[in-house]
Amino acid sequence: MKLYHASGSPNSRRVRILIAEKGLDIELVPVDLGTREQFSDAYRAVNPRAVVPTLVLDDGTAIGETPVIMRYLDDAFEQVPLFGMTAEEKAVVAMWERRAEIEGFAAVMEGVRNAAAGLKGRAVSGPHGYEQIPELVERSKRRVANFYDDLDARLSSVPFVAGEHYTAADITALVAVDFAIRAFAMPIVDQHAAIRRWYERVSVRPSAMA
Amino acid sequence: MKLYHASGSPNSRRVRILIAEKGLDIELVPVDLGTREQFSDAYRAVNPRAVVPTLVLDDGTAIGETPVIMRYLDDAFEQVPLFGMTAEEKAVVAMWERRAEIEGFAAVMEGVRNAAAGLKGRAVSGPHGYEQIPELVERSKRRVANFYDDLDARLSSVPFVAGEHYTAADITALVAVDFAIRAFAMPIVDQHAAIRRWYERVSVRPSAMA
Incomplete structure (x- = not known):
């Protein structure tokens, strides 16, 4: 599992904070917004909206949209629930x-x-x-x-x-x-x-x- | 459980369609946007953002925000899953x-x-x-x-x-x-x-x- 992100992107930070709170070990792959790397063909193949962050699962499934990524990680990893339990x-x-x-x-x-x-x-x-x-x-x-x-x-x-x-x-x-x-x-x-x-x-x- | 909604509200329609697809029996409580009822003290007590729809559970918990209501109903009622299973x-x-x-x-x-x-x-x-x-x-x-x-x-x-x-x-x-x-x-x-x-x-x- 890896997270495409940018260090200066506030949306990326939302996911990074959640990862840190839950103590997850997820590879971070930087996307260089300064050179508009998010518009590259390679990144658009990962996320057609050309925005960061995107979470890519081990089976290749790409999960975009910040709150969706946050909820997915909380559903998939039970430790330190950040959306509650029920x-x-x-x-x-x-x-x-x-x-x-x-x-x-x-x-x-x-x-x-x-x-x-x-x-x-x-x-x-x-x-x-x-x-x-x-x-x-x-x-x-x-x-x-x-x-x-x-x-x-x-x-x-x-x-x-x-x-x-x-x-x-x-x-x-x-x-x-x-x-x-x-x-x-x-x-x-x-x-x-x-x-x-x-x-x-x-x-x-x-x-x-x- | 009841849904505060407005017949002409597209956000309300998103939830009503989901309810119909799942075959749920949920009381619909109309909010009259024409007389700005959503800004009444009574409705603001249900939803401080003063927007429709709002789902109120039997224990009184108010769930606002359309996609959150849709996901909640799908999580709470297993029949006809509309967000998938896993x-x-x-x-x-x-x-x-x-x-x-x-x-x-x-x-x-x-x-x-x-x-x-x-x-x-x-x-x-x-x-x-x-x-x-x-x-x-x-x-x-x-x-x-x-x-x-x-x-x-x-x-x-x-x-x-x-x-x-x-x-x-x-x-x-x-x-x-x-x-x-x-x-x-x-x-x-x-x-x-x-x-x-x-x-x-x-x-x-x-x-x-x-």
């Missing part, structure tokens, strides 16, 4: 993981893709080119501000994003926050005391270095 | 389901939300208001055109979206295509013979009426 628990975690993705992660990503000079003509991830729309950058920042408010409210009532335990939902929320800090210079402010408490707890886990 | 099969189906969502369904939805007069100030689903960006409408239509091309290529090599069998990925792709036909007046053209063959097959299943 179908109901898995659904609750997957719901919160997806909310963190849509409201947080995807909002930052949309802003970055529509702003970065290096992504001109590639405003939407995937194999097709689209021009940037500058208005989306400001809208994305407002979405991230709302994500912070909502995340703070959530973490004021429970210690972790999906409830009482650290789960895959914390991984996506952490990567989203780190991405917003780095790409949008949107730090966690003092008023968001619940996010700050949570962030100090999840970002010191060894997996956060992944 | 962890690997489920991952492959979930990957193709998500691709149909991101490249097809979400592209149509983005165009509609940024165009419809009735959605002014609500260009992004969820509890927060955002102004429409007209440029996104054209970009969304180009994304749907690319989705059609890619879907046709895929269906030229396999009979169903995820491979040899009808799965949850076909449900999302069918709802995306019907949504594009209705909202964008983008019919399946003659050149897309593989989509047409597939569409004629999946749209006559009784579940498609759901």
